[in-house]
Amino acid sequence: MDTDECPHYDVDIEEDSPDIAADDERFPWTGRQFGLKDLRFISTARNPHLVGMAGLANAGKTTLLGMLFLMIYRGHRIIENATFAGSFTLQGWENIARCLQLNFDGPIQFPPHTTQSGRFPGLLHLKFAMDDGSERDFLLSDAPGEWFSHWTEDAVAENAAGARWIAANADNVMIVADTAALTGPQKGTARSSLEFLIRRAQGNFRKDGVALLWSKTDLPRPDELVSTVNSHFKNCFPDAPVFSVHVPSKDEKGNEASLQALKELFQWAFSTVPGRVVMDWPVSKHMDPFLSYRGRQ
Numbered sequence: 001m002d003t004d005e006c007p008h009y010d011v012d013i014e015e016d017s018p019d020i021a022a023d024d025e026r027f028p029w030t031g032r033q034f035g036l037k038d039l040r041f042i043s044t045a046r047n048p049h050l051v052g053m054a055g056l057a058n059a060g061k062t063t064l065l066g067m068l069f070l071m072i073y074r075g076h077r078i079i080e081n082a083t084f085a086g087s088f089t090l091q092g093w094e095n096i097a098r099c100l101q102l103n104f105d106g107p108i109q110f111p112p113h114t115t116q117s118g119r120f121p122g123l124l125h126l127k128f129a130m131d132d133g134s135e136r137d138f139l140l141s142d143a144p145g146e147w148f149s150h151w152t153e154d155a156v157a158e159n160a161a162g163a164r165w166i167a168a169n170a171d172n173v174m175i176v177a178d179t180a181a182l183t184g185p186q187k188g189t190a191r192s193s194l195e196f197l198i199r200r201a202q203g204n205f206r207k208d209g210v211a212l213l214w215s216k217t218d219l220p221r222p223d224e225l226v227s228t229v230n231s232h233f234k235n236c237f238p239d240a241p242v243f244s245v246h247v248p249s250k251d252e253k254g255n256e257a258s259l260q261a262l263k264e265l266f267q268w269a270f271s272t273v274p275g276r277v278v279m280d281w282p283v284s285k286h287m288d289p290f291l292s293y294r295g296r297q
Helices: 034-041 059-072 090-100 145-154 158-168 187-204 222-234 251-273
Strands: 048-055 084-088 124-131 135-142 172-178 210-215 243-244
Touching: 034 210, 048 059, 048 158, 059 090, 059 135, 059 210, 059 251, 090 124, 124 251, 145 158, 145 187, 158 187, 172 187, 187 210, 187 222, 210 251, 243 251
Parallel strands: 048 135, 048 172, 172 210, 210 243
Antiparallel strands: 084 124, 124 135
């Protein structure tokens, strides 16, 4: 029957509300960096693997995050047995990475300084699909260096709450040694601050899951400086690895070496995840399929 012939059909089609366009759909996340309340999207089934980055101001922490995202964007396999499977914070990644893209008419523009407002770090999300069919969520902290300066001076300082949160919740921590600061005009102060930061991490973080990361290693570093800093770090974390990275250059050979160093760093950061526990589930004779479910094998 045609609707015009139905005596009960009196809806004015012209007054119907239009269908919602795809661009108007609302999602429970914004695409920007996660706050603590946003973690419910990825922590319902299991806790995500959190990689904390600890370093003083302008050490290159945010730049390192940008390099990671550009490597993923260009198809590099960061984890040997996994592929990139998405992110809830793509806009946050893009806001950082766009500053690092090479321009033919000028040098690289590094990301702006991370603001120190707030009490908790911004968290950037990555999801990887493992070759065994499982999926893993990873978070990386983007925190201002001033937090770690305050934390180094006073472990319970009010404006060091974000640094304390990273130390308390991170699965892996990278302590960033800024080559530019350690060889610059204030190198004495920078070296003392780095040594105190390493000591603070030793007292507030477990022995495993820590690495020393030399940033900006395209700059010259005296062998004595490298040896002294590495020895101090090894005294606090005897079995911890040491990495050296810098922004890839336009030179093809130097670019390959830089990318390889970055891959080794992030493979360490993402691969030290507790292995899956294989259990022999008891055989249930219950007739209810819901109660009989034993999880994905």
